[in-house]
Amino acid sequence: MMLLAEKADLFPQLLAICLKLLGGVGATLGIFFLTLLFALPLGLLVAFGRMSRFKPLSLLVKLYISIVRGTPLMLQLLVVFFGPYYLFHVRTSNEYRFYAVIIGFSLNYAAYFAEIYRAGIQAVPKGQHEACEILGYTRTQKFFKIVFPQMVKNILPAVTNEVITLVKDTSLAFAIAYTEMFTVAKQVAAAQATIMPLFVAGLFYYVFNFVVAFVMESIEKKMNYFR
Amino acid sequence: MKLLEIKNLRKSFDDLEVLKDISLDVSEGQVVSILGPSGSGKSTLLRCMSMLETVDGGSMIYCGKPAVEDGKYRSKGELKEIKSSFSLVFQSFNLFPHYTVMKNICDAPIHVMKRDKKEVTSDGEALLKKMGLADKADYYPYQLSGGQQQRVAIARALNMKPKMLFFDEPTSALDPELTAEILKVLKELAEEKMTMVIVTHEIAFARSISDKVIFMDGGLIVEEGAPADVIDHPSNDRTRAFLKKLEQ
Ligand SMILES: Nc1ncnc2c1ncn2[C@@H]1O[C@H](COP(=O)(O)OP(=O)(O)O)[C@@H](O)[C@H]1O
Numbered sequence: 001m002m003l004l005a006e007k008a009d010l011f012p013q014l015l016a017i018c019l020k021l022l023g024g025v026g027a028t029l030g031i032f033f034l035t036l037l038f039a040l041p042l043g044l045l046v047a048f049g050r051m052s053r054f055k056p057l058s059l060l061v062k063l064y065i066s067i068v069r070g071t072p073l074m075l076q077l078l079v080v081f082f083g084p085y086y087l088f089h090v091r092t093s094n095e096y097r098f099y100a101v102i103i104g105f106s107l108n109y110a111a112y113f114a115e116i117y118r119a120g121i122q123a124v125p126k127g128q129h130e131a132c133e134i135l136g137y138t139r140t141q142k143f144f145k146i147v148f149p150q151m152v153k154n155i156l157p158a159v160t161n162e163v164i165t166l167v168k169d170t171s172l173a174f175a176i177a178y179t180e181m182f183t184v185a186k187q188v189a190a191a192q193a194t195i196m197p198l199f200v201a202g203l204f205y206y207v208f209n210f211v212v213a214f215v216m217e218s219i220e221k222k223m224n225y226f227r
Numbered sequence: 228m229k230l231l232e233i234k235n236l237r238k239s240f241d242d243l244e245v246l247k248d249i250s251l252d253v254s255e256g257q258v259v260s261i262l263g264p265s266g267s268g269k270s271t272l273l274r275c276m277s278m279l280e281t282v283d284g285g286s287m288i289y290c291g292k293p294a295v296e297d298g299k300y301r302s303k304g305e306l307k308e309i310k311s312s313f314s315l316v317f318q319s320f321n322l323f324p325h326y327t328v329m330k331n332i333c334d335a336p337i338h339v340m341k342r343d344k345k346e347v348t349s350d351g352e353a354l355l356k357k358m359g360l361a362d363k364a365d366y367y368p369y370q371l372s373g374g375q376q377q378r379v380a381i382a383r384a385l386n387m388k389p390k391m392l393f394f395d396e397p398t399s400a401l402d403p404e405l406t407a408e409i410l411k412v413l414k415e416l417a418e419e420k421m422t423m424v425i426v427t428h429e430i431a432f433a434r435s436i437s438d439k440v441i442f443m444d445g446g447l448i449v450e451e452g453a454p455a456d457v458i459d460h461p462s463n464d465r466t467r468a469f470l471k472k473l474e475q
């Protein structure tokens with residue numbers, strides 16, 4: 001395998017690789033943003049279910065969370081993708097591959113976010129709830145006005161970790177042959193017998209996460225207006 | 228007129244009977260101080276009065292309207308109305324950390340009582356001025372001293388226009404100098420004939436401000452009366468022992 005081509009060829013070669021990978025970047029970004037779009041709010045619902053005083057619901061949600069956290073995401077993607085056919089003999093269309101990725105990722109990340117939210121909600125001091133009670137806020141007012149903003153501040157570091165993991169996890173979509181950036185990188189590497197595309201892919205994840213960390217840090221700074 | 232009548236109140240936590248048989252009246256304009264050793268049930272009594280805890284038995288009547296009779300609570304709607312007749316100031320302030328001082332004071336009157344925003348804000352400004360915090364309206368709680376935070380908490384309670392104010396050791400989290408700030412505010416409120424029930428360990432303060440002093444021990448009111456009687460000439464052994472301990 002050739003690590004570096006001759007110097008004169010290096011730049012055009014790199015450019016060609018980048019252009020090829022660019023074809024997969026859209027898919028990677030798509031998985032990333034759509035997963036956040038669905039999993040962040042879904043996680044809140046899951047957290048409510050987990051904290052519900054209605055025992056059957058909270059037990060069911062607890063089971064869901066423990067399954068999601070106790071099995072590999074790759075396996076979950078396979079189940080979401082092949083499940084409809086093997087379990088219910090439903091023929092899925094080709095677009096379903098994409099839906100399966102988003103459904104699998106969203107269900108997985110919602111479970112993790114739910115546990116983060118729960119910890120963040122429970123970290124809001126009891127005195128805050130009592131002050132709300134005395135002032136006569138309704139439960140909804142209490143949640144959105146008082147608990148939620150404090151929860152957001154509490155959970156930002158944990159959410160940052162999760163989002164950084166998500167950037168890297170997007171590559172798992174290969175498990176059901178959904179072509180994202182890393183799949184392309186592997187294909188190019190194999191076809192051209194060079195490891196360069198993998199380096200470029202690695203650099204992409206690194207820069208992506210650098211941006212994520214920067215954005216999350218500035219949100220954390222924004223939330224520093226109170227303590 | 229009686230603003231609060233408590234009759235034969237009982238409250239247990241699991242097997243622990245914390246309030247055994249408490250009866251207590253608070254008349255309009257009265258300042259009632261509750262003294263007693265730690266663990267005697269003072270906070271629990273105040274929390275039952277504030278409806279943060281549910282009583283097991285007895286009655287509570289607010290401004291002539293029964294909220295609990297023989298341990299049975301009235302409907303949510305009736306309680307909601309009754310709850311607006313009092314407010315509670317906590318030992319640990321419990322201000323909302325993400326709201327400015329002004330928002331802490333005005334949010335509930337606007338969004339719970341649905342009062343006019345302009346009016347509430349100008350009331351809030353007046354209250355802050357009265358508390359000596361006129362320049363702190365845009366501060367966040369963490370930027371204030373404990374004494375300032377407690378004054379904001381008092382202003383927050385007052386802006387709900389309650390008929391009665393309950394205080395649970397309002398100065399216990401504060402240094403002595405800051406304690407004096409709060410006691411001064413309470414004194415002013417007493418002079419304005421605000422009806423107050425105050426749990427405190429500040430004996431001299433209780434003597435000077437109160438119309439009635441209650442001494443609690445072991446979930447019971449063991450002595451009750453004018454401050455001069457209860458504090459200077461206690462008839463009960465436990466009151467005597469407690470006051471003696473505080474003097475040392
Ligand atoms: N939520 C609770 N659960 C169980 N026990 C409690 C609870 N709150 C208070 N107690 C107990 O009730 C007793 C009275 O407590 P409290 O009313 O806080 O006393 P005080 O305010 O006079 O110090 C104590 O023995 C305390 O441990």
Ligand SMILES: [Mg+2]
Nearest residue numbers: 269270271396
């Ligand atoms: Mg107490």
